[in-house]
Amino acid sequence: MPEDTSKTAVSSQFEELPDAPPRRRMKLTWTGRTGVCVVVFWAVIVVIGPWISPYHEADILDEALFIVPGSDDPYPATDFQPPSRVVWLGTDYLGRDTLSRTLWGARTTIGISLVSTLLAYLVGVTLGIAAAVGGGWLDSALSRFNDAFLSIPSIMLALVVIAAIGSTIPILIVLTGLIYATSVFRIARSLGLDVMVSDFVEAARVRGEGLWWIITREILPNVAMPMATDFGLRFVYIILFISSLSFLGLGVQPPQSDWGSMVRESLAGLPYGSIAPLVPALAIATLTISINLIVDDVSAHAGGRLAKRMI
Numbered sequence: 001m002p003e004d005t006s007k008t009a010v011s012s013q014f015e016e017l018p019d020a021p022p023r024r025r026m027k028l029t030w031t032g033r034t035g036v037c038v039v040v041f042w043a044v045i046v047v048i049g050p051w052i053s054p055y056h057e058a059d060i061l062d063e064a065l066f067i068v069p070g071s072d073d074p075y076p077a078t079d080f081q082p083p084s085r086v087v088w089l090g091t092d093y094l095g096r097d098t099l100s101r102t103l104w105g106a107r108t109t110i111g112i113s114l115v116s117t118l119l120a121y122l123v124g125v126t127l128g129i130a131a132a133v134g135g136g137w138l139d140s141a142l143s144r145f146n147d148a149f150l151s152i153p154s155i156m157l158a159l160v161v162i163a164a165i166g167s168t169i170p171i172l173i174v175l176t177g178l179i180y181a182t183s184v185f186r187i188a189r190s191l192g193l194d195v196m197v198s199d200f201v202e203a204a205r206v207r208g209e210g211l212w213w214i215i216t217r218e219i220l221p222n223v224a225m226p227m228a229t230d231f232g233l234r235f236v237y238i239i240l241f242i243s244s245l246s247f248l249g250l251g252v253q254p255p256q257s258d259w260g261s262m263v264r265e266s267l268a269g270l271p272y273g274s275i276a277p278l279v280p281a282l283a284i285a286t287l288t289i290s291i292n293l294i295v296d297d298v299s300a301h302a303g304g305r306l307a308k309r310m311i
Contacts, residue, residue, distance in 0.1 A: 032297030038290035042283075046110050049103035054088075057104035058255040060095050061087070080266075080274040092266045092276045102279050105257040110287070112172055112252070113239045119177030120234060124184025125227065131185070132192025133215060143189070150182040154241065162250045172251060176241060180234055187230055191223040198222075225298070232295040236288045243284055259284050 028036065055061065065086045066076045078095030081087055089098040127146075131139040161175055195201060201218050209217075245251035246260030254261065259280035266276035 028294070028297045031293045035290035035293030035297075038286055039294065042106060042110060042287050045103060045106045049106050053097075053100035053103040055097045055100040057096070057101050057257045059097065059100070061091060061097060080269040080272050080276060082273070083275070089279050090275055092262070093268060094265075098262075098266075098276045098279050101257040101262055102259070102283055105259050105262055105280060106283065108252055108256060108258040109239065109242060109260070109284075112169060112176075112258075113235060113242055116173050116176040116180070116238050116242070117231065117235045119173060120180040120184050120238070121227070121231060123177065123181040125188045127181075128185040128188025129192045129215060129219060129223075131189045132196055133211065133219070139189075142185070146182050146185045150186075154179045155244065158241075158245060159248075159250065162245070167245075167250055167253055169252065172242065172245070176238055179241075180238055184230070184234065188223065188227065191226055192219055195219045195222050229295055229298045232291045232298075236291050239284065239288060 050057075061078050063075050063078055066078060066081060066084075068076070078091055079093050081091040081095070083090045087097050087099065089102070092098055092101065127142055131142040157179060158175055162171070165171060195218065198218075201214060204214050204218055242251055242258070243260030243263075246258050247264045249261075249264065251260055252258040254265075262280040263277045266274065269276050
């Protein structure tokens with residue numbers, strides 16, 4: 001009896017504790033809506049880009065396409081051609097259509113970056129929440145290992161690994177995902193620790209809820225919004241990281257196109273007024289800036305608290 005009475009007293013103590021915070025409907029400003037429109041545009045291009053491109057990404061255009069009627073030059077140069085009816089955005093250093101390669105490269109660049117980001121979140125969130133919930137030696141071991149891995153410069157680590165085992169798309173995805181999982185781990189652990197000491201989690205424990213119930217019903221729903229916001233930033237970082245590797249010649253290998261390698265390959269055309277290197281650079285800029293506009297809107301909706309946690 002005394003034991004039952006004590007349980008009743010403890011339960012009544014937590015009866016008036018608040019439940020998890022209610023979800024509020026988020027309204028984007030015009031800048032956020034503009035960002036959403038641009039992101040949706042590139043998402044559509046990822047799906048239909050290769051189908052609407054005038055040429056294949058590896059096609060080197062024939063000289064006959066650029067013969068000007070009445071000209072005495074039967075063999076015109078195909079490299080760094082200016083925009084025309086034949087090639088709307090000109091050609092690159094090998095005479096390949098810039099528009100077609102940009103459309104094909106969207107699937108490669110965005111696809112690799114998206115899968116890498118998902119992998120980073122699968123690993124980072126799983127280990128971060130495990131560290132926050134487990135505490136003790138588990139938290140200490142995972143945090144120390146993560147700090148050691150995070151201390152290695154990402155570009156240097158990628159260069160060493162790619163130089164040792166080569167550069168393929170699966171290797172790029174796994175390598176990038178593991179590199180950025182360290183940052184995801186830190187924010188997931190931080191958010192998880194905050195939720196674990198909340199009143200509604202204490203109330204759930206008093207009610208006798210199990211650990212898995214607390215993780216799935218209390219912790220994950222309350223970290224979903226800040227993690228979704230951080231997902232956008234990580235996606236931007238990974239796009240720039242993949243593009244940087246390709247710019248250095250260690251990312252996606254030719255003849256497959258991606259935006260980073262397209263910039264590097266056509267830099268020699270800038271003195272001749274070619275827009276071939278500017279088109280993929282503009283594609284990277286529009287996508288990353290648009291995602292940042294969305295992230296800023298979501299963070300402002302949360303009172304700026306999310307931005308302080310993003311590392």
